[in-house]
Amino acid sequence: MSLSPDFTKRSNPSYKGNRMNTGKRVVLTGFMGVGKSSVGRHLAHILNSERIDLDFFIEKNEKRKVNDIIDSDGEAAYRSIESANLQRLLDETTAQVISLGGGTWIVDANRELIRARGITSIWLESTFEHCWYNIKFSHKERPLARDKNKAAKLFEERKKTYCLADWHFIIKPEYSSYDIAKLIHDEYFV
Ligand code: S3P
Numbered sequence: 001m002s003l004s005p006d007f008t009k010r011s012n013p014s015y016k017g018n019r020m021n022t023g024k025r026v027v028l029t030g031f032m033g034v035g036k037s038s039v040g041r042h043l044a045h046i047l048n049s050e051r052i053d054l055d056f057f058i059e060k061n062e063k064r065k066v067n068d069i070i071d072s073d074g075e076a077a078y079r080s081i082e083s084a085n086l087q088r089l090l091d092e093t094t095a096q097v098i099s100l101g102g103g104t105w106i107v108d109a110n111r112e113l114i115r116a117r118g119i120t121s122i123w124l125e126s127t128f129e130h131c132w133y134n135i136k137f138s139h140k141e142r143p144l145a146r147d148k149n150k151a152a153k154l155f156e157e158r159k160k161t162y163c164l165a166d167w168h169f170i171i172k173p174e175y176s177s178y179d180i181a182k183l184i185h186d187e188y189f190v
Pocket of ligand 1: 030031032033036037055066067070100101102103104140141142143144
């Protein structure tokens with residue numbers, strides 16, 4: 001089967017997979033507001049499988065909101081908590097679909113951990129304006145995206161790390177979250 005034009009596989013020498021079999025795990029990465037949570041929810045539904053959103057997992061375990069942790073303890077402290085919870089999530093659950101936070105993939109140790117577990121990473125790639133639109137209309141409080149200019153700078157900085165993901169899915173404006181999940185499913189899970 002040929003790849004759809006929306007997908008590209010990066011030439012990653014450490015990438016071991018080709019087609020994914022049902023039962024394999026994926027992480028969804030990408031900037032805040034790109035739709036990692038909603039695509040993950042639809043993908044898990046299509047797969048009839050479990051999905052875990054790392055932010056919710058952190059909030060359940062830490063009994064605090066992610067935005068409270070960042071606002072009170074600072075981003076560096078939050079990143080340690082996030083990494084510990086990522087490890088715990090991978091150790092303690094068998095969720096097939098994992099929606100990361102927008103900064104999880106940026107931390108070297110997190111990427112190494114994900115790769116070491118043989119989990120395929122998928123970058124949901126979109127424009128900053130698309131992400132910003134979703135950020136503005138979302139109820140989720142995002143301390144690192146309160147200021148548009150700062151968020152745009154972060155978006156540019158992070159691209160070079162997001163593109164280290166195994167697969168890229170380029171989101172077109174006409175796609176719904178379900179469309180994206182279905183395309184990912186049809187490309188990797190069948
Ligand atoms: C963050 C993204 C957020 C959340 C936290 C930090 C980031 O998740 O983990 O506010 O650094 O990009 P979403 O990507 O789901 O908004």
